[in-house]
Amino acid sequence: MDNASFISVLLDTPLLQRAALAGAMAGLCCALLSPLVVLRRMAFIGDGMAHAAFGGMGLALFLLANSGYDDLSVRLLTLLFCLAVGGAIGLASRQNSSKQLSADSAIGIAFSASLALGAMLLALRQKINPQYVPSLDRYLFGSLLNISAADIWLLAALTVTIGALLFLFYKEIFFYAFDAKLAEVSGMHASVVHYLFLLFLALTVVVSARVAGIILISASLILPGVIALKLCARLIQATLLSALIGVASFEAGLFLSYQYDFMQPGSAIVLTQFALLLVVGAWEYIIGLRSAPGGQNC
Numbered sequence: 441m442d443n444a445s446f447i448s449v450l451l452d453t454p455l456l457q458r459a460a461l462a463g464a465m466a467g468l469c470c471a472l473l474s475p476l477v478v479l480r481r482m483a484f485i486g487d488g489m490a491h492a493a494f495g496g497m498g499l500a501l502f503l504l505a506n507s508g509y510d511d512l513s514v515r516l517l518t519l520l521f522c523l524a525v526g527g528a529i530g531l532a533s534r535q536n537s538s539k540q541l542s543a544d545s546a547i548g549i550a551f552s553a554s555l556a557l558g559a560m561l562l563a564l565r566q567k568i569n570p571q572y573v574p575s576l577d578r579y580l581f582g583s584l585l586n587i588s589a590a591d592i593w594l595l596a597a598l599t600v601t602i603g604a605l606l607f608l609f610y611k612e613i614f615f616y617a618f619d620a621k622l623a624e625v626s627g628m629h630a631s632v633v634h635y636l637f638l639l640f641l642a643l644t645v646v647v648s649a650r651v652a653g654i655i656l657i658s659a660s661l662i663l664p665g666v667i668a669l670k671l672c673a674r675l676i677q678a679t680l681l682s683a684l685i686g687v688a689s690f691e692a693g694l695f696l697s698y699q700y701d702f703m704q705p706g707s708a709i710v711l712t713q714f715a716l717l718l719v720v721g722a723w724e725y726i727i728g729l730r731s732a733p734g735g736q737n738c
Contacts, residue, residue: 449698456698462587463690463705465595466651467660469644471686472602474665475678476637479617485638487658488547488554489526490645494654495554496521498561505568512590515646522642525550529638587651598647602640606679613637614675651690653706660686663713670720689713 450456477483496518501507507514529547606613615623616633624630641661649657668682693709 456694458587458589458592459694459705460691462591462595462651463694463709464687465592465599466648467664467686467688467690467709468683469595469598469602469648469686470657470660471664471682471684472606472679473637473641473644474661474663474682474686475669475675476613476617476665477641477661478665478669479675480637482641483658483662484547485526485529485641487661488529488551489522489638489642490649490654490658490661491551492522492525492554493518493646493649494558495525495556495561496558496646498558498565502561502565505565515594519642519646522646523639525554526638526642527635591647591651594647595651598643602644605636605640609633610676617675651706656706656710659710659713660690663710663717664689667713667717667720670724685713685716689716 450460477485497514499521500514500517503517504511504513529550612623612628612633615626615628616630616637621630623633644661645654645657648660651657664682664685665678667685668678672678672681689712690709692712693705693707696708696712697703697705
């Protein structure tokens, strides 16, 4: 199947159009936060929060016995669960006392406990109320081709909110990203920025998980930022490039999953980003050889 046929099908298929639009916005949301996640060394936090969403979904489906995966009430309860976990992780990561639980230990506990809780509650839901519950693949790897109008509006609201936040407070956020302690000493309310960032990280995970899946969304919060920071010296440039990479990789993942039936969109998205990282790494290695003493003779 060639590119022309894919474009023609895209123009004639509302379902595919919604998937392309949702992918672009989800990729943009994740990629805008990605350089900050990488600089603040919060990749593990994003990953832990993504897995906390699985526990939140299991809890919501268990408590709301007549609800489905797509119900707004399930999503809201999942979001509240993630915010609670994010708040606990944020509190642990702000602690400086040696007697307190370390941040990575707190995230690891939240990671494993949320997964176990979600799996147990989903099993109980299926046993007590045998109403259809989607397979685990849909939770873990996303469902880009089953996007509803409500998902589009949620992603649009999230995209606008994150964009506005970064535009209005980019100096404070970037200062916090480079050196949170120096920012706090300088009089900035770093703790407010810290928890605000975790809030939007939780929102991005919950809303975008419908597109890329709970497991793969964590990669989309890391890879675009890593690639952009390798290529750009300034954070604002890295953020813009990361946004471009996020949108392009999500659209490329949709195209690849359409071309090859065995590929899920979420897997294709992350593999596309990883392939780009390998290309950038290889380019850096070649440039390094050429710039090294005697490199011209290699």
